[in-house]
Amino acid sequence: MHIAQHHHVIILPGLSDRVSHIAWVTQWWRKEGLEPHVLRVGWHDESKDIRTNLDRIISYVDTFANTGRLSIVGTSAGGSAALNILVEKPDRVERAVNICGRLRAGTHTWRSLDRMSATSQSFKQSVLLCEQKQAMISQSLKHRIMTASARFGDELVPQDTSTLEGAHNMTIPTIGHGLSIAMALTLFARPIIQFIKADFTPY
Numbered sequence: 001m002h003i004a005q006h007h008h009v010i011i012l013p014g015l016s017d018r019v020s021h022i023a024w025v026t027q028w029w030r031k032e033g034l035e036p037h038v039l040r041v042g043w044h045d046e047s048k049d050i051r052t053n054l055d056r057i058i059s060y061v062d063t064f065a066n067t068g069r070l071s072i073v074g075t076s077a078g079g080s081a082a083l084n085i086l087v088e089k090p091d092r093v094e095r096a097v098n099i100c101g102r103l104r105a106g107t108h109t110w111r112s113l114d115r116m117s118a119t120s121q122s123f124k125q126s127v128l129l130c131e132q133k134q135a136m137i138s139q140s141l142k143h144r145i146m147t148a149s150a151r152f153g154d155e156l157v158p159q160d161t162s163t164l165e166g167a168h169n170m171t172i173p174t175i176g177h178g179l180s181i182a183m184a185l186t187l188f189a190r191p192i193i194q195f196i197k198a199d200f201t202p203y
């Protein structure tokens with residue numbers, strides 16, 4: 001007899017590390033058969049580098065993956081962290097979703113990585129690590145990645161730094177960084193939820 005498994009979704013917030021806010025707006029995902037777990041990344045714990053933060057999150061990955069399916073979603077700064085973890089743990093994480101997050105440095109001036117990461121070296125390290133790893137991502141792994149960005153502009157994250165060639169890249173009909181993240185988790189969350197829940201074949 002088939003026994004339904006839990007489908008855990010780790011959600012990583014942006015630089016604000018607002019766990020309670022994201023937990024509140026995603027609680028309805030439980031009605032869709034998903035169990036969200038919003039984890040603080042520690043973007044401003046400057047005594048720790050991104051490696052320490054990723055290792056701590058990976059410990060949760062291993063715990064949740066032992067009790068069911070597991071995917072990971074990153075919002076804003078959490079997007080690069082989510083992809084970093086998928087690349088490191090492809091046998092444990094089924095899918096990764098980047099919502100309005102920077103995945104590479106890019107060549108922008110006003111929205112440069114240095115400027116956007118001025119308050120968090122961990123964030124800068126995460127983006128650069130993600131950019132370095134992109135050359136190692138196979139096409140089959142790209143099929144397990146989705147990105148969502150604002151169709152009409154994001155004042156913090158340039159769209160050409162938030163997508164990944166070969167992945168499932170979508171735009172939502174919004175403008176602005178915070179609003180687009182909120183809408184991607186609520187009103188326009190259906191494609192993301194369907195992507196996460198779809199039948200999974202590792203390779």
